[in-house]
Amino acid sequence: MDEVKAIKDDHRSVDPAAVEMLRIADREGYSNVWERYEKQQPQCSYGQLGTCCRICSMGPCRIDPFGEGPTHGVCGATADTIVARNLARMAAVGSSSHSDHGRKVALLLRAVANGTNTDYHITDPDKLMAVAARLGIPTAGRQQMEIAADVAKVAIDCFGNQEEEPLVFLQKYMPVKRFERLKELERALYESTGAKTGFLPRGIDREAVDILHRTHFGCDHDPLSLVAQSIRCSLSDGWGGSLIATELQDILLGTPTIKSVKANLGVLEEESVNVVVHGHEPILSAKVAEMALSAENRQAAEAVGAKRVNVVGLCCTGNEVLLRQGVGMAGNESHSELAIMTGAVDAMVVDVQCIFPALADLASCFHTKFITTSEQAKIPGALHIQFDEHHADVIASRIIKTAIDAFPNRNKGRVYIPKHTATAVVGFTVEEILKALGGTLQPLIDLIVSGTIKGVAGIVGCNNVKVQQDHFHRVLTTELLKRDILVIGTGCWAVAAAKAGLMDLSAQKLAGPGLKAVCKQLGIPPVLHMGSCVDCSRMLNLAGAIADHLKVDISDLPLVGSAPEWTTEKAVAIGAYFVGSGIPVHLWPLPPILGGPAVTKILTQDAKDLLGGWFFVEEDPVAAADQMERIVMQRRSALGI
Ligand code: SF4
Numbered sequence: 001m002d003e004v005k006a007i008k009d010d011h012r013s014v015d016p017a018a019v020e021m022l023r024i025a026d027r028e029g030y031s032n033v034w035e036r037y038e039k040q041q042p043q044c045s046y047g048q049l050g051t052c053c054r055i056c057s058m059g060p061c062r063i064d065p066f067g068e069g070p071t072h073g074v075c076g077a078t079a080d081t082i083v084a085r086n087l088a089r090m091a092a093v094g095s096s097s098h099s100d101h102g103r104k105v106a107l108l109l110r111a112v113a114n115g116t117n118t119d120y121h122i123t124d125p126d127k128l129m130a131v132a133a134r135l136g137i138p139t140a141g142r143q144q145m146e147i148a149a150d151v152a153k154v155a156i157d158c159f160g161n162q163e164e165e166p167l168v169f170l171q172k173y174m175p176v177k178r179f180e181r182l183k184e185l186e187r188a189l190y191e192s193t194g195a196k197t198g199f200l201p202r203g204i205d206r207e208a209v210d211i212l213h214r215t216h217f218g219c220d221h222d223p224l225s226l227v228a229q230s231i232r233c234s235l236s237d238g239w240g241g242s243l244i245a246t247e248l249q250d251i252l253l254g255t256p257t258i259k260s261v262k263a264n265l266g267v268l269e270e271e272s273v274n275v276v277v278h279g280h281e282p283i284l285s286a287k288v289a290e291m292a293l294s295a296e297n298r299q300a301a302e303a304v305g306a307k308r309v310n311v312v313g314l315c316c317t318g319n320e321v322l323l324r325q326g327v328g329m330a331g332n333e334s335h336s337e338l339a340i341m342t343g344a345v346d347a348m349v350v351d352v353q354c355i356f357p358a359l360a361d362l363a364s365c366f367h368t369k370f371i372t373t374s375e376q377a378k379i380p381g382a383l384h385i386q387f388d389e390h391h392a393d394v395i396a397s398r399i400i401k402t403a404i405d406a407f408p409n410r411n412k413g414r415v416y417i418p419k420h421t422a423t424a425v426v427g428f429t430v431e432e433i434l435k436a437l438g439g440t441l442q443p444l445i446d447l448i449v450s451g452t453i454k455g456v457a458g459i460v461g462c463n464n465v466k467v468q469q470d471h472f473h474r475v476l477t478t479e480l481l482k483r484d485i486l487v488i489g490t491g492c493w494a495v496a497a498a499k500a501g502l503m504d505l506s507a508q509k510l511a512g513p514g515l516k517a518v519c520k521q522l523g524i525p526p527v528l529h530m531g532s533c534v535d536c537s538r539m540l541n542l543a544g545a546i547a548d549h550l551k552v553d554i555s556d557l558p559l560v561g562s563a564p565e566w567t568t569e570k571a572v573a574i575g576a577y578f579v580g581s582g583i584p585v586h587l588w589p590l591p592p593i594l595g596g597p598a599v600t601k602i603l604t605q606d607a608k609d610l611l612g613g614w615f616f617v618e619e620d621p622v623a624a625a626d627q628m629e630r631i632v633m634q635r636r637s638a639l640g641i
């Protein structure tokens with residue numbers, strides 16, 4: 001009873017495994033994200049409102065939104081200009097992170113196709129044919145590698161396109177009505193203002209560079225223009241970089257299939273060499289998981305007295321190997337330090353994105369080898385083993401060997417692994433959803449039309465120390481299920497849902513009567529794990545397929561999004577491309593835009609008419625679910641269903 005109360009009362013996390021580890025952190029004095037957050041208080045309110053600028057050396061400038069200080073920066077920039085510029089830069093960074101990930105996969109596909117890389121293969125030829133067909137690449141009578149080379153070329157060309165036409169992946173994947181609506185919006189704005197305002201992205205790299213250019217000192221100061229380019233750049237991520245990452249990873253590593261896995265820190269094994277993969281790029285983590293199973297590494301592990309090499313995941317690269325290889329999931333973002341504190345992690349291997357630099361210091365308190373692998377994510381104090389996809393097998397084996405060598409140094413007296421794990425049924429790609437529905441979306445559409453399922457909510461995003469870990473994810477998800485709204489999603493939200501048992505078949509009982517009956521009939525949970533952050537493109541694809549099937553726009557469908565507990569600039573890009581695709585998006589915590597009244601109005605009100613998608617903020621998860629349900633019901637009645 002005391003145990004339950006302590007968990008309930010811990011303001012830091014609702015996850016019992018986290019609470020157990022935090023007690024150890026408190027006792028031992030291990031620095032952690034919650035403790036460092038406390039030390040940052042009070043945080044700067046200019047930063048929270050988005051009204052600080054340090055773009056030039058006449059600054060930094062701050063605008064007091066309550067009118068008690070200067071109303072303009074030294075150059076004359078208003079609060080709205082500053083807020084919009086900061087937002088645009090966030091969208092550019094977020095989009096670039098996803099898209100650069102996609103670029104690497106495209107380059108790898110090209111190398112596999114031309115035979116210069118033999119460490120990877122075409123694992124899913126059916127997906128290759130499907131992507132080629134979608135892109136209009138001829139397949140009949142052609143060699144597989146010729147087709148792969150053409151797919152890679154189209155993808156690579158999307159990054160460097162210098163023409164004014166929208167990028168090819170977007171042209172071929174975005175549903176017809178959405179494409180037309182964005183084109184029409186560009187035309188209407190040009191007619192009414194005489195100025196070009198683009199929404200359809202041209203080149204993936206170009207849209208990010210465009211933001212860096214237009215937010216340079218003395219360029220674009222117009223809030224609408226800056227917001228429009230933020231949306232355009234983000235669309236180049238959702239329908240470009242992220243989509244390329246997802247589709248081409250499926251070709252190279254296999255399209256995920258439905259499978260049952262375990263989630264939470266209990267996937268670590270006391271008697272095994274534990275290797276945690278953390279970051280985003282499965283080109284590395286899939287190899288680490290594969291090489292851990294080699295006879296040589298198994299024998300090496302046994303030679304040091306371990307049962308086996310146990311690879312587990314964290315964050316999105318964890319999601320990638322979870323969905324494809326059934327690798328256990330140790331946790332989401334806020335679990336990364338807690339995993340090391342168990343004393344049972346022999347190596348934590350990271351690639352890019354969402355990696356706390358604090359992990360290096362923490363690992364040095366243990367025998368844990370903290371291994372960075374990317375030239376783009378070096379961390380002082382880490383052991384760097386440079387990854388090279390052309391020597392992937394050898395390097396992944398070296399990483400495994402490093403973990404095996406560390407195992408004998410483990411201090412068994414300091415090992416504590418919380419016993420918590422939950423079962424999760426995962427791997428709901430669009431392909432698997434279609435298979436479960438018998439090959440067509442019609443049954444899902446019929447269920448939505450009849451009201452058995454009221455609508456679909458896509459939830460994404462992170463852990464944020466400003467929110468009790470996983471609390472918003474759990475409550476919001478449960479509330480939506482109750483209301484017969486099917487919940488799909490990705491990223492650290494998906495890990496939170498898996499840890500909470502919401503992806504177990506037993507979670508069917510939490511759903512409203514309609515959704516429950518459907519899930520029972522199909523044998524699926526009411527909460528569908530669609531993958532990592534880049535796999536938000538799978539949600540776009542699903543929405544697009546339904547829209548095209550019904551010959552409507554995405555913004556007509558009873559769909560709604562949320563990024564509760566959002567943290568990163570990538571989440572800004574995801575939210576912005578959802579909105580640009582016609583999906584209303586709930587956010588919490590507050591985005592740093594409230595200091596700019598015009599920007600706030602564009603994103604929360606004007607966007608409704610312009611794009612059919614908009615942002616809204618809500619601190620309370622039940623109230624957020626109320627709002628999301630209201631949107632779903634309004635859209636249903638507009639459709640006459
Ligand atoms: Fe200040 Fe303008 Fe320079 Fe920004 S660009 S730091 S608002 S002078």
Ligand code: MSK
Nearest residue numbers: 316354461462491492
């Ligand atoms: S890992 S972007 S904390 S979801 Fe994709 Fe999690 Fe957010 Fe990173």
